[in-house]
Amino acid sequence: MTRVFIPLDSVAVALGADEVAAKLAAIEGVEVVRNGSRGLLWLEPLVEVETPKGRVAYGPVSEADVDSLLAAGLLDGGDHALCLGLTEEIEFLKNQERLTFARCGVTDPLCLKDYKAHGGLSGLRKALAMEPQDIAEEVMTSGLRGRGGAAFPAGIKWKTVLGAEAAQKYVVCNADEGDSGTFADRMIMEGDPYLLIEGMIIAGLGTGASKGFVYLRSEYPVAKAVFSEALERAYVEGLLGESVLGTGKAFDLELFIGAGAYICGEETSLLDSLEGKRGQVRAKPPLPALEGLNGKPTLVHNVISLCAVPTILAEGGAFYKDYGMGRSTGTMPFQLAGNVRRGGLVEKAFGVTLRELVEGFGGGTRTGRAVKAAQVGGPLGAYIPPALMDTPMDYESFLKIGAGVGHGGIVLYDDTADMAAQAKYAFDFCAHESCGKCTPCRIGAVRGAEVMAKVIAGNDVHGNLALIDDLCEVMTDGSLCAMGGMTPIPVLSAIRHFPDDFLKGDKE
Amino acid sequence: MREGLEVTDAKAQTIGAMDALIAKYVDAQGGLMRALIALNDAYGYIDASALPRLATAFNITKAEVKGVISFYDDFARAPKGEHVLRLCQAEACQAVGSRELTAHACKKADVEMGETRADGRITIEPVYCLGLCANGPAAMVDGKLRARVSEADIDALLQAWEHEA
Ligand SMILES: Cc1cc2nc3c(=O)[nH]c(=O)nc-3n(C[C@H](O)[C@H](O)[C@H](O)COP(=O)(O)O)c2cc1C
Ligand code: SF4
Numbered sequence: 001m002t003r004v005f006i007p008l009d010s011v012a013v014a015l016g017a018d019e020v021a022a023k024l025a026a027i028e029g030v031e032v033v034r035n036g037s038r039g040l041l042w043l044e045p046l047v048e049v050e051t052p053k054g055r056v057a058y059g060p061v062s063e064a065d066v067d068s069l070l071a072a073g074l075l076d077g078g079d080h081a082l083c084l085g086l087t088e089e090i091e092f093l094k095n096q097e098r099l100t101f102a103r104c105g106v107t108d109p110l111c112l113k114d115y116k117a118h119g120g121l122s123g124l125r126k127a128l129a130m131e132p133q134d135i136a137e138e139v140m141t142s143g144l145r146g147r148g149g150a151a152f153p154a155g156i157k158w159k160t161v162l163g164a165e166a167a168q169k170y171v172v173c174n175a176d177e178g179d180s181g182t183f184a185d186r187m188i189m190e191g192d193p194y195l196l197i198e199g200m201i202i203a204g205l206g207t208g209a210s211k212g213f214v215y216l217r218s219e220y221p222v223a224k225a226v227f228s229e230a231l232e233r234a235y236v237e238g239l240l241g242e243s244v245l246g247t248g249k250a251f252d253l254e255l256f257i258g259a260g261a262y263i264c265g266e267e268t269s270l271l272d273s274l275e276g277k278r279g280q281v282r283a284k285p286p287l288p289a290l291e292g293l294n295g296k297p298t299l300v301h302n303v304i305s306l307c308a309v310p311t312i313l314a315e316g317g318a319f320y321k322d323y324g325m326g327r328s329t330g331t332m333p334f335q336l337a338g339n340v341r342r343g344g345l346v347e348k349a350f351g352v353t354l355r356e357l358v359e360g361f362g363g364g365t366r367t368g369r370a371v372k373a374a375q376v377g378g379p380l381g382a383y384i385p386p387a388l389m390d391t392p393m394d395y396e397s398f399l400k401i402g403a404g405v406g407h408g409g410i411v412l413y414d415d416t417a418d419m420a421a422q423a424k425y426a427f428d429f430c431a432h433e434s435c436g437k438c439t440p441c442r443i444g445a446v447r448g449a450e451v452m453a454k455v456i457a458g459n460d461v462h463g464n465l466a467l468i469d470d471l472c473e474v475m476t477d478g479s480l481c482a483m484g485g486m487t488p489i490p491v492l493s494a495i496r497h498f499p500d501d502f503l504k505g506d507k508e
Numbered sequence: 509m510r511e512g513l514e515v516t517d518a519k520a521q522t523i524g525a526m527d528a529l530i531a532k533y534v535d536a537q538g539g540l541m542r543a544l545i546a547l548n549d550a551y552g553y554i555d556a557s558a559l560p561r562l563a564t565a566f567n568i569t570k571a572e573v574k575g576v577i578s579f580y581d582d583f584a585r586a587p588k589g590e591h592v593l594r595l596c597q598a599e600a601c602q603a604v605g606s607r608e609l610t611a612h613a614c615k616k617a618d619v620e621m622g623e624t625r626a627d628g629r630i631t632i633e634p635v636y637c638l639g640l641c642a643n644g645p646a647a648m649v650d651g652k653l654r655a656r657v658s659e660a661d662i663d664a665l666l667q668a669w670e671h672e673a
């Protein structure tokens with residue numbers, strides 16, 4: 001039997017991987033494994049063949065290529081126009097520092113045996129033998145900060161939840177991943193789902209919570225299918241339930257699906273949604289760590305934060321802290337998206353420059369034209385011009401240039417992009433997604449879009465840009481959450497760095 | 509045909525079947541959301557006749573149920589077309605031509621964005637990111653993910669749909 005790996009990842013499937021897999025599975029002597037993606041997304045569907053030399057990669061493979069691949073000796077790693085050599089030697093992959101994504105694309109995501117054989121559960125086994133305080137302390141030592149966007153120190157949150165007295169506490173995983181240009185949560189839930197389960201159980205042990213929920217957006221049907229299956233198997237294997245790995249410690253985990261609202265990624269909105277309500281943002285305090293889901297102490301974390309935890313427990317907080325720079329410790333899965341030649345996932349320690357990611361890994365634009373801008377950190381992130389791309393990707397350096405790392409998404413634009421249209425879109429998106437609780441956001445976004453339309457049409461450009469400035473100040477200072485509060489960031493960064501795009505309609 | 513859309517006739521939504529669906533979620537965490545998702549999946553939209561049933565089951569007012577339904581983009585209040593094309597409108601797809609692709613699709617299919625064509629065959633709606641942002645423009649075609657969608661892909665799709673019996 002020759003093992004052939006064909007990803008079940010959304011990107012691979014959206015580009016025909018199921019058809020390729022079906023065709024190869026019908027061939028005698030072939031065992032098809034549906035793995036996660038390696039994150040070399042421009043090469044998907046990426047087919048790998050196990051050979052004595054190692055895994056040999058081919059891509060992008062379509063159903064129509066299968067016959068010629070077989071004729072060229074695919075099953076022995078034979079040469080072909082689509083052959084990329086040994087997977088591990090592909091530069092894009094070789095130059096990464098994979099901690100969280102170390103297994104993604106390597107293993108069969110649904111096989112718990114495979115998971116264990118590749119180091120899985122070693123963090124959990126350690127945690128099961130530790131006191132909750134010591135688990136939380138290990139997370140504190142690692143310096144891990146929330147990967148969902150706000151970058152709050154995880155250890156502090158764990159200690160707050162642990163210290164709260166309550167009969168029931170919860171761990172809630174934020175898998176709403178609404179930011180355009182991000183797909184790390186999706187990839188890990190499809191490619192290594194037991195990692196998230198392991199991270200959540202450890203979080204339960206470290207905070208005294210016996211019940212967890214994963215809030216997953218509905219736009220991710222493949223992640224839903226894979227993660228549901230993993231959950232079921234985790235119960236069967238005794239990883240979840242009344243007695244985790246036979247230790248007598250209980251942890252239950254449920255999957256909850258959203259219904260198409262970006263704002264439900266905001267943690268308090270998410271909690272209301274998880275209570276079956278409109279996803280309205282709650283005023284803080286009370287902090288969710290003290291009064292969260294159903295009014296009980298709740299640890300809310302992004303998928304990637306939770307997926308860093310098994311490594312931190314297995315290798316120690318100090319090991320994790322050795323990666324990165326300053327107060328930005330550990331690694332970050334950066335995601336290269338939009339108009340990029342080599343799009344995909346790059347896990348690197350904090351401190352890699354935006355240029356290394358955009359040009360080195362990404363290879364510039366897909367169209368081959370000049371790079372005009374990168375929007376970093378989702379719809380509420382800044383538009384950054386090439387002149388600022390030598391900035392290291394870490395929380396502090398990005399703050400200095402008026403930007404944020406957010407969830408690590410990088411959307412690239414070529415020189416045909418119109419930044420005034422992007423600025424208007426930022427307002428339109430905010431208007432569409434606003435939860436409606438506070439006026440600066442609810443009304444401000446609509447007004448902003450109207451005024452920006454006038455700027456684009458060339459009506460009193462300078463007067464209207466001054467109005468936008470005022471409006472942005474009101475939104476920044478007066479909004480209850482970052483939806484309204486950070487929409488000014490893409491708008492103002494676009495105006496600051498690309499003034500010509502706003503002045504071109506100027507009739508004076 | 510879209511999964512779960514077999515029953516598009518409102519009359520087929522018998523009160524009994526609806527109640528049975530709703531009853532499954534009454535005690536679940538976030539039960540109302542789960543019930544709404546289940547109804548939406550089973551019938552393709554949430555019929556007005558479900559409102560009093562939901563209100564009774566969850567012991568809240570009809571207005572509250574309505575408030576929840578209207579908050580979420582996924583919940584439809586009327587049946588959609590036989591075929592649903594969701595086109596990503598978010599930034600990473602904009603950067604690779606989703607605006608032009610969307611205009612092309614709407615023109616070719618003769619339907620406005622967010623609308624169902626008068627003959628009930630085709631709905632085109634926006635979606636804000638499918639996590640295929642490195643391989644845009646992205647789309648969901650009758651529930652299936654598609655990446656790097658070209659105008660030619662759209663033409664082929666629409667042609668296939670128009671030529672169905
Ligand atoms: C408008 C808005 C959208 C957000 N969307 C997400 C999201 O999709 N995923 C996420 O993990 N955090 C999101 N956040 C951040 C969460 O509110 C919260 O900070 C995070 O889930 C905490 O987890 P972490 O500490 O692991 O980052 C969003 C925040 C705002 C204001
Ligand atoms: S800023 Fe916008 S999304 Fe946030 S609470 Fe106010 S209205 Fe709601």
Ligand code: FES
Nearest residue numbers: 596601638640641
């Ligand atoms: S922006 Fe279109 S799939 Fe993410």
